[in-house]
Amino acid sequence: MSETYNKPLPKIDPVNRGFWENAKAGRLSVQTCKSCGDKHYPASPVCPKCLSSDQEWGVVSGNGTLESWVDFHRAYWDGFKENLPYRVCLVRLAEGPIMVSNLVGNSDNAKMGAAVRVVFDKVTENVTLPKFEMA
Amino acid sequence: MSELAELKNRAAVIGVGNTAYGNFPDVDEYGLAAQAFRSAVADCGIDKNQIDGLVVCRIPYYGRMGEVLGLDPRWTLTLPPHGRMSGIGIIEAATALATGHAKYVALLYANIGRSRRVNYGGDESPGVWDPFGFTSPGGAHAMAFQRHMQMFGTTTRQLAEVSVAIRHNAGLNPDAVMRKPITIEDHENARFITAPLRLLDYCLINDGAVCLILTTPERAKDFKKPPVLISGFGGQESFTRSSIPNFDMDFWYPAVKAAGDQAYAMAGVSPKDVDALMAYDNFSPTVLFSLEGLGFCKQGESGGFVEGGALKVGGRLPVNTDGGHLSNSYMQGWALNVEAVRQLRGECGARQVPDCEVVQYVQATPCTRSIIYTRG
Numbered sequence A: 001m002s003e004t005y006n007k008p009l010p011k012i013d014p015v016n017r018g019f020w021e022n023a024k025a026g027r028l029s030v031q032t033c034k035s036c037g038d039k040h041y042p043a044s045p046v047c048p049k050c051l052s053s054d055q056e057w058g059v060v061s062g063n064g065t066l067e068s069w070v071d072f073h074r075a076y077w078d079g080f081k082e083n084l085p086y087r088v089c090l091v092r093l094a095e096g097p098i099m100v101s102n103l104v105g106n107s108d109n110a111k112m113g114a115a116v117r118v119v120f121d122k123v124t125e126n127v128t129l130p131k132f133e134m135a
Numbered sequence B: 001m002s003e004l005a006e007l008k009n010r011a012a013v014i015g016v017g018n019t020a021y022g023n024f025p026d027v028d029e030y031g032l033a034a035q036a037f038r039s040a041v042a043d044c045g046i047d048k049n050q051i052d053g054l055v056v057c058r059i060p061y062y063g064r065m066g067e068v069l070g071l072d073p074r075w076t077l078t079l080p081p082h083g084r085m086s087g088i089g090i091i092e093a094a095t096a097l098a099t100g101h102a103k104y105v106a107l108l109y110a111n112i113g114r115s116r117r118v119n120y121g122g123d124e125s126p127g128v129w130d131p132f133g134f135t136s137p138g139g140a141h142a143m144a145f146q147r148h149m150q151m152f153g154t155t156t157r158q159l160a161e162v163s164v165a166i167r168h169n170a171g172l173n174p175d176a177v178m179r180k181p182i183t184i185e186d187h188e189n190a191r192f193i194t195a196p197l198r199l200l201d202y203c204l205i206n207d208g209a210v211c212l213i214l215t216t217p218e219r220a221k222d223f224k225k226p227p228v229l230i231s232g233f234g235g236q237e238s239f240t241r242s243s244i245p246n247f248d249m250d251f252w253y254p255a256v257k258a259a260g261d262q263a264y265a266m267a268g269v270s271p272k273d274v275d276a277l278m279a280y281d282n283f284s285p286t287v288l289f290s291l292e293g294l295g296f297c298k299q300g301e302s303g304g305f306v307e308g309g310a311l312k313v314g315g316r317l318p319v320n321t322d323g324g325h326l327s328n329s330y331m332q333g334w335a336l337n338v339e340a341v342r343q344l345r346g347e348c349g350a351r352q353v354p355d356c357e358v359v360q361y362v363q364a365t366p367c368t369r370s371i372i373y374t375r376g
């Protein structure tokens, strides 16, 4: 965390605000439909399954499995140059939705299906990014 | 008309044209498209004022395009600058001809991404995963190929076969941008961009324009060259995970299979009848995914299928005989459709596939399309 954080930040809006408020408090959440129970991410203005607008941010376990990953050797934003190569992961949460994030810590033993768990990276005063590490 | 299959052979390509491919900072999209249009008009010998249908893609304003070409069409369609619109545009044009919206349709595509230094990632294409540095179509294809490696044991040396074969084909095409032969070792030693993908898994970025002119088969007889028939087509979108752009958990397998099955049924052919395949190759893995979805091999077996130069002209299944996006030109599918026409006309010189009668185009993308062309 620093005053000079120069990577892209999430564009927080009324639909996704709950996710980022939860993340700031160290909780991972997915949008949960109060009408049909569907869990999905990223934020959607209506439930893609039943079209209800009655949705909430349901806290999840933070456990998941690795679906895939990619190592970026090119920085599309200057802020990532110091991290090259950095690892992006695709995680299936235990509760179902899939999420893109960073795989941090030692992940030399990465393989599809491996268990991962969320960790929180407070990058600015207002933004905490949920990232993952090998469980 | 109620069945899609009734659209078999209801449209024909009569003229094709393209600009040179390269770096043209002094020309805009209209100028490039006009050159391609002039070339396609000359190719078929049509009076350009007969053209009453216009499709434009990656061209800022359809109206200005009509003004530049001196055309007031009856029917117009404008497509966004995404690399998956060529199949959509050609199928829509074929449908417009069959239903009488237009008698002669010109389809125009132009790209100035090289001279204007388009990056295809970062702030040019903002997305929900930007805070994690996940951006660019290449990053998404790398994530898909990593998954393919994990699920099926596909190797990067097998992936290299795609780039090596398509570069070989480009070497037979005097107009291709990249013609110097490469080897599997060259591929394996190239620098990573988004590992497991390396530089040689990435398509080119270059300027250029492409034009196709379509009409009905009856009208097609009046022009200079034998018509090429649009004998089958199919489509299937994969939109429900669009927040991860250019990615599909299942390699677009269900979509490619659906689109291919529709196209094969309409045309009355099967993969074994296909003399050459034009597969959208923005990144080399897309070719593997296309081969699996269309049924040239089983899902997971494309790595073995492409070994030994299978995709070269003269190989088991010639793919992207002009050099594709990887080595000829990044014309986002449009030039591949032109190549299909030229192969069926027998105009391809050193890269000509002998006795070429059936050529298939496929784009394994969030908007998957396949088109089957046959000799008229």
Ligand SMILES: [Zn+2]
Pocket: A033, A034, A035, A036, A037, A038, A047, A048, A049, A050, A051, A052
């Ligand atoms: Zn619902």
